[in-house]
Amino acid sequence: MHIVLSGYYGFDNVGDEAILLSIITALRKEQPDVEITVLSNNPDTTSKTYGVAAVNRWKIKEISKVLKTADGLISGGGSLLQDQTGMKTIPYYCLIMRLAKFHKTPVFIYAQGMGPIRHPLSRKLTKYTLNRVDRVTLRDEASKELLNEIGVKQAMSLVPDPVIGLDSSTFRSEWLERQAFAADGYLSVSIRDWPSEVNFMQKVADGLDLLAEAGHTIVFVPMHDIHDEKSSYKLVKMMKQKSIVAPGNLSIEEKVAIIGKSDLLIGMRLHSLIFSAIEATPFIALSYDPKIDAFAEIAEQPNLGHVEQDDWNGEELFKQASAMLADRADLSIKLRTQIKGLQTAAQQTAVLALETFRK
Numbered sequence: 001m002h003i004v005l006s007g008y009y010g011f012d013n014v015g016d017e018a019i020l021l022s023i024i025t026a027l028r029k030e031q032p033d034v035e036i037t038v039l040s041n042n043p044d045t046t047s048k049t050y051g052v053a054a055v056n057r058w059k060i061k062e063i064s065k066v067l068k069t070a071d072g073l074i075s076g077g078g079s080l081l082q083d084q085t086g087m088k089t090i091p092y093y094c095l096i097m098r099l100a101k102f103h104k105t106p107v108f109i110y111a112q113g114m115g116p117i118r119h120p121l122s123r124k125l126t127k128y129t130l131n132r133v134d135r136v137t138l139r140d141e142a143s144k145e146l147l148n149e150i151g152v153k154q155a156m157s158l159v160p161d162p163v164i165g166l167d168s169s170t171f172r173s174e175w176l177e178r179q180a181f182a183a184d185g186y187l188s189v190s191i192r193d194w195p196s197e198v199n200f201m202q203k204v205a206d207g208l209d210l211l212a213e214a215g216h217t218i219v220f221v222p223m224h225d226i227h228d229e230k231s232s233y234k235l236v237k238m239m240k241q242k243s244i245v246a247p248g249n250l251s252i253e254e255k256v257a258i259i260g261k262s263d264l265l266i267g268m269r270l271h272s273l274i275f276s277a278i279e280a281t282p283f284i285a286l287s288y289d290p291k292i293d294a295f296a297e298i299a300e301q302p303n304l305g306h307v308e309q310d311d312w313n314g315e316e317l318f319k320q321a322s323a324m325l326a327d328r329a330d331l332s333i334k335l336r337t338q339i340k341g342l343q344t345a346a347q348q349t350a351v352l353a354l355e356t357f358r359k
Contacts, residue, residue, distance in 0.1 A: 206314025
């Protein structure tokens with residue numbers, strides 16, 4: 001069987017690369033001889049990293065050629081169908097799906113998070129395209145409600161984010177093992193830049209300063225390579241106390257290990273929260289998007305507030321973190337139990353995809 005994967009791949013975003021790794025791993029677990037071609041912004045790196053074939057995601061003629069002979073197209077995971085980051089995103093992913101259907105190749109929506117989809121053209125295009133795919137699986141109830149609202153009539157199943165199914169038991173970080181602080185405990189932080197009238201970065205800096213003053217080592221883990229690395233150093237400069245920034249170009253496995261071995265994560269990026277959950281490390285979410293709220297609710301972990309709202313501060317971050325650290329052992333056990341069922345369910349999404357393509 002030959003499957004083509006379409007997503008935000010090859011852009012050095014560790015969250016999306018973790019999704020890709022998780023889907024490839026899950027498919028190969030179910031069918032070891034599966035052939036996989038990834039549509040990537042950096043085909044050479046994608047091919048070498050994951051041991052797959054890869055095609056430049058911008059070369060439509062090449063994509064059409066590979067879709068013509070494929071047994072199925074997987075669109076996802078991640079938040080692909082949204083117009084928050086621009087008006088070209090939805091047309092691109094819908095074009096890939098419509099190309100597949102033109103060649104009579106089945107299309108499977110794999111654990112996607114939908115929205116926001118605000119523009120009338122975006123909504124119309126999403127409705128038209130998804131009503132013609134073969135199966136839709138979504139990672140949260142809000143995505144299902146949004147698609148119902150815009151007129152998608154396809155049956156939709158709720159499934160976990162693919163990364164929840166990742167087996168991290170062998171992951172380690174050579175960078176972390178070289179650090180003197182590693183043996184004494186530390187707090188991990190995942191921050192990203194986001195346009196807001198509220199100076200949320202200063203609020204986070206204030207809270208982290210209080211935690212550092214209380215004796216906690218602060219370690220930033222950039223999830224989107226150079227982009228989050230810049231945001232991390234920006235926040236470091238806003239702090240009065242010392243903190244550490246891990247290299248932005250560390251592997252997925254290393255970043256999972258760093259977050260997993262920390263005492264607590266304070267995170268904005270969705271997949272930093274998921275990395276924390278699969279390692280049973282308690283976390284505090286800081287929201288910029290409904291997907292953050294949705295996962296914090298699924299994992300039953302606190303959501304401190306939204307970066308565009310001025311109803312929280314650094315003192316509250318400090319108090320919340322301190323309370324969780326005092327109860328860390330019990331919170332970790334509870335989180336491990338909470339996630340265990342989701343890990344099994346995440347593997348079943350790959351089963352559904354393969355069943356769809358075999359029909």
